[in-house]
């Protein structure tokens with residue numbers, strides 16, 4: 001399986017920049033999730049990798065071979081890829097075996113090799129014995145497995161999956177995610193998976209590429225994205241994270257000293273001195289009776305996952321609502337003091353405190369300098 005490289009790849013549709021200078025490299029056998037909000041350019045990146053779109057700029061390489069860019073363009077059928085769509089795209093009148101066999105016939109495999117290959121992939125996807133069924137005799141999950149088996153049968157270099165679980169219910173989706181993980185490790189193939197569902201991406205992928213407005217915000221492992229977001233957008237998008245504006249006073253050896261309002265905090269991070277963001281999750285907040293880092297007021301509670309997810313609005317700094325699970329019902333308006341036990345400090349980056357860029361990129365955060373009231 002090849003290493004996949006995109007180097008400053010761009011694609012415009014008329015005057016709309018759908019993909020804007022995306023560069024990434026993933027190693028052989030990786031499971032890459034392209035994750036981002038609707039319209040962020042994920043599917044267009046997948047189609048560019050497949051050869052279903054031609055980039056306007058940049059290049060795409062499988063190992064050292066340029067498949068698109070610099071005047072070169074390898075058509076989809078020559079790229080050695082398998083594609084799985086959310087619609088399955090199975091031929092309804094053909095049996096499972098017939099659906100899988102079609103691509104093998106086109107590939108010129110002899111009947112005996114075809115039969116052996118079909119049995120092999122049916123076993124891999126857990127459908128041994130169902131080769132004579134037709135698509136309407138299968139469940140949604142089984143149909144998606146046939147689509148995957150059909151892609152695997154031709155032993156492609158890359159398997160590209162475009163929201164393959166979108167048509168399945170939540171329970172089946174979880175089961176299929178586990179299946180994808182199992183099949184990925186069994187085959188050692190490189191998978192690229194498009195999804196707008198971060199739980200899906202984080203559960204299944206070895207690498208996650210977060211996209212926004214056609215740009216790559218960050219490429220990292222799921223753990224790194226969660227713990228060390230590279231931009232305010234990633235911090236807020238992953239794990240329902242929150243950001244608060246801070247002033248970075250010192251930054252050394254992966255630690256930063258920051259001012260959050262009038263509170264001095266020492267936090268992990270990697271930010272230049274100046275304005276920055278403190279990124280954290282609900283699990284990093286703890287309620288205390290006094291001496292908290294953040295003074296807030298309770299604005300609402302929702303019963304979720306066995307506890308009361310409590311939304312609290314900072315009262316002494318100009319920051320967004322933060323949320324944490326609490327055990328008791330509390331009247332709205334009650335003052336709540338919070339300690340921030342962990343987090344990650346980043347520079348103001350492309351989302352700034354002052355020029356409104358942050359609001360354009362996320363509706364959940366108000367921009368603004370820390371106001372000391």
Ligand SMILES: Nc1ncnc2c1ncn2[C@@H]1O[C@H](COP(=O)(O)OP(=O)(O)OP(=O)(O)O)[C@@H](O)[C@H]1O
Pocket residue numbers: 013014016018036037038039040041042043044045196
């Ligand atoms: N063939 C096309 N012609 C014109 N605009 C297009 C075309 N394909 C995509 N776009 C536009 O490019 C942008 C990115 O589309 P894309 O499908 O890549 O996003 P996405 O992140 O996969 O979104 P979703 O999760 O909704 O599928 C969208 O605004 C879309 O309308």
